[in-house]
Amino acid sequence: MKGQTLTRADLAEAVHEEVGLTRQDCAGLVERTLDLIAEALEDGRTVKLSGFGVFQVRAKRARMGRNPKTGEPAAIEPRRVIGFRASQVMKARVDEGLGG
Amino acid sequence: MIKSELIARLASENPHLTQKDVERVVGVILDSMTGALEKGGRVELRGFGAFSVRSRPARTGRNPRTGETVAVKAKHVPFFKSGKELRERLNADE
Numbered sequence: 001m002k003g004q005t006l007t008r009a010d011l012a013e014a015v016h017e018e019v020g021l022t023r024q025d026c027a028g029l030v031e032r033t034l035d036l037i038a039e040a041l042e043d044g045r046t047v048k049l050s051g052f053g054v055f056q057v058r059a060k061r062a063r064m065g066r067n068p069k070t071g072e073p074a075a076i077e078p079r080r081v082i083g084f085r086a087s088q089v090m091k092a093r094v095d096e097g098l099g100g
Numbered sequence: 101m102i103k104s105e106l107i108a109r110l111a112s113e114n115p116h117l118t119q120k121d122v123e124r125v126v127g128v129i130l131d132s133m134t135g136a137l138e139k140g141g142r143v144e145l146r147g148f149g150a151f152s153v154r155s156r157p158a159r160t161g162r163n164p165r166t167g168e169t170v171a172v173k174a175k176h177v178p179f180f181k182s183g184k185e186l187r188e189r190l191n192a193d194e
Contacts, residue, residue, distance in 0.1 A: 036101070082190065
């Protein structure tokens with residue numbers, strides 16, 4: 001089954017239809033929701049959205065890697081990455097929705 | 101940050117909306133995303149990241165307590181990949 005791709009515009013439209021606020025408000029709220037999540041992560045804070053999942057920042061150490069194109073060794077700087085763990089509710093919905 | 105803190109923040113930024121409305125807004129946003137994945141779709145939020153579904157093949161696992169082998173069925177799991185802009189914001193201090 002190949003589903004569709006949901007974008008910011010679709011989210012704003014869904015909010016508009018279900019909550020009944022103006023399209024402009026809805027677009028702004030979708031944007032601010034994503035912004036506030038991003039800001040919290042930027043500050044190194046974990047974001048827990050019950051029923052949805054948890055976003056967490058993890059620190060990765062420096063390591064030696066390789067340029068996959070040339071094969072040359074390349075230093076990879078220490079960096080921060082985002083991990084997402086889906087909630088049990090989301091996992092169950094997705095697995096059941098796609099026939100287990 | 102938890103969901104109620106996110107809602108409180110959005111509500112304080114939008115004094116013309118009720119707290120109840122903002123709660124519904126956040127609920128619809130999150131529910132729509134799960135809904136898209138549930139139908140086999142993706143969620144693409146430029147700059148933020150993308151949610152997709154990955155399939156995991158069936159495998160033989162072990163009950164860690166008893167050591168017994170158990171069959172684990174194939175399943176579909178949600179996956180998130182952070183967007184370029186968010187990754188850059190996270191590592192901007194270097």
